[in-house]
Amino acid sequence: MFELYKHEVKMYIKTLIIWVLCAGGMGMVCILLFSSVKDSMSGMAESFASMGAFSDAFGMTQLSIATLQGFYATEVGMVHSLGGAMFAAIISCVMLSKEEDAHTSEFLFSLPVSRNKVITSKLGAVITHIVIYNLVCVIVYVMGIVILGEEMPIKEYCIFHIMQLVMHIEIGVICFGISAFMKRNRMGIGLGIVLFLYAYDLMARVIPDLSDFKVISPFSYANAADIFSTGEVDMTALMIGIIVMVVSAITAYRVYSKRDLAT
Amino acid sequence: MENVIEISNLTKMYGKARGVQNVSFSVEKGDMFGFLGPNGAGKSTTIRCMLGFINYQSGSIKVLGQDVKSGTQNILKEVGYMPSEAMFYQSAKVKEIIKMAANVRGMDCSKEAEMLCERLQLDVDRKISDLSLGNRKKVSIVCAMQHKPRLFIFDEPTSGLDPLMQSEFFELIKEYVNAGATCMLSTHVLSEVKKYCNNVAIMKEGNLQCVNKVSELTKTSSKRIKMVRDGVYEDFLFEGDLNDIYKELQGRDITDILIEEPSLDEVFMKYYE
Incomplete structure (x- = not known):
């Protein structure tokens, strides 16, 4: 089983490097730019905070964009959050279907490994990549913050990035579950899910009728502005996220271990 | 076995x-x-x-x-x-x-x-x-x-x-x-x-x-018959009782005849068709 896991991890190393360079690099640049835009931001912070729904959606009513926390939450947080979610969706929504899409399923399943072990290896590879993405990006961001010499509340920072990791894993597992139904690669579905959940979270923050259902989107419990302003996590949303994750994983096992493989 | x-x-x-x-x-x-x-x-x-x-x-x-x-x-x-x-x-x-x-x-x-x-x-x-x-x-x-x-x-x-x-x-x-x-x-x-x-x-x-x-497949009742009958060359796969073909050939002008086992290809093709 470890051999398959190793193989899957290896197959997505290039994708991982590209996404880490993009998200981590952009985050680093944003952080380093903060000192140069700090003064002009202090003048704009009030305007940003009074833009009504726009300010609510992006959490600028909760945090001042003139502070590193606020700037990090609105700029770096968004890049990391969306970038990680898209990366998770891209690798996981083809993880199972790619074997049939590329006609490699007969080679893979002629090896004496049960389908459940194949699923576990692939899911393990998805989670490993998501963990590495988050870990490397955080290291890069921390380096940026250290270079900048600004203060960052450690507790909120840690909670935010742990929730980001959980959210990325949730999206990865949802897409992985969807992949179990597919016989062809459908990367667009994964990206569509990410954009829908992100847009839904923004809308739920603006439209009062949707605010009670905000918890449906995993972006709700990993929102930078909420975490940096309160230091807490929306536990209802997190629990729903964990349940969705477990259900998606069980679905992947049940569907993929039983169905006929396409050639 | x-x-x-x-x-x-x-x-x-x-x-x-x-x-x-x-x-x-x-x-x-x-x-x-x-x-x-x-x-x-x-x-x-x-x-x-x-x-x-x-x-x-x-x-x-x-x-x-x-x-x-x-x-x-x-x-x-x-x-x-x-x-x-x-x-x-x-x-x-x-x-x-x-x-x-x-x-x-x-x-x-x-x-x-x-x-x-x-x-x-x-x-x-x-x-x-x-x-x-x-x-x-x-x-x-x-x-x-x-x-x-x-x-x-x-x-x-x-x-x-x-x-x-x-x-x-x-x-x-x-x-x-x-x-x-x-x-x-x-x-x-x-x-x-x-x-x-x-x-x-x-x-x-x-x-x-x-x-x-594979060796048994050619041992069928089918026969490949090649002959010149009434001056015309004929080549066909015959299935059935060989006595029937003997009866049919009586009184005809047969100048040449070859009766052989069908080839394996022919046997396979019979199943394919």
Whole structure:
């Protein structure tokens, strides 16, 4: 089983490097730019905070964009959050279907490994990549913050990035579950899910009728502005996220271990 | 003689579409068994059921003494399977694929793999994406043979291989079979079955047409008759009581006649049509 896991991890190393360079690099640049835009931001912070729904959606009513926390939450947080979610969706929504899409399923399943072990290896590879993405990006961001010499509340920072990791894993597992139904690669579905959940979270923050259902989107419990302003996590949303994750994983096992493989 | 494969009343439907219906046959240990039929006859479906790739509605399959539904992993440990589509991970190198297949089995097959690559003239340092169909087939052969399985299942193995490699491939099979392995060769190439197989099952439109020894297949009541009758040359396959043709020929001007066993191709074609 470890051999398959190793193989899957290896197959997505290039994708991982590209996404880490993009998200981590952009985050680093944003952080380093903060000192140069700090003064002009202090003048704009009030305007940003009074833009009504726009300010609510992006959490600028909760945090001042003139502070590193606020700037990090609105700029770096968004890049990391969306970038990680898209990366998770891209690798996981083809993880199972790619074997049939590329006609490699007969080679893979002629090896004496049960389908459940194949699923576990692939899911393990998805989670490993998501963990590495988050870990490397955080290291890069921390380096940026250290270079900048600004203060960052450690507790909120840690909670935010742990929730980001959980959210990325949730999206990865949802897409992985969807992949179990597919016989062809459908990367667009994964990206569509990410954009829908992100847009839904923004809308739920603006439209009062949707605010009670905000918890449906995993972006709700990993929102930078909420975490940096309160230091807490929306536990209802997190629990729903964990349940969705477990259900998606069980679905992947049940569907993929039983169905006929396409050639 | 011990049966390595036992298939009984196998039925597989793809929704309402036909897969295979009531297929039953067995393969003896040490046999070189041909599995013949035109495209879409149900050969690959049968094989895929045998290896647990697809579920089937009814019937039973035992491979190496184990039921496919409960012992797939144990069966796969002892089987060398070569699919008709030799597809591998495009970004990997040949040696990585061969090593991966061995490692997943928890075996060190490096010596056997090296010997196979040498005999098949396979460059292990090339990337899969750079390989032709023939070379991908060679990779598939190495992956199927390197762990010295007890049972080989080949699905259209020679398509894409040049004649020299085809010959080398069959030499390798003969060596493994002589060492005690069993081989099931699924193909639509009649000559391969004629030349290498002892027994054959013929499939057509999802149904098993016959299972017999290759040598017995020509011993039918059919006769190929070539003659010059009333000055006209005639060549036809006659089925039925030979006395009938004797009666018909009486009183006719027969200047030349040859009555012979039909060729194996003709027997196969009879099942195909």
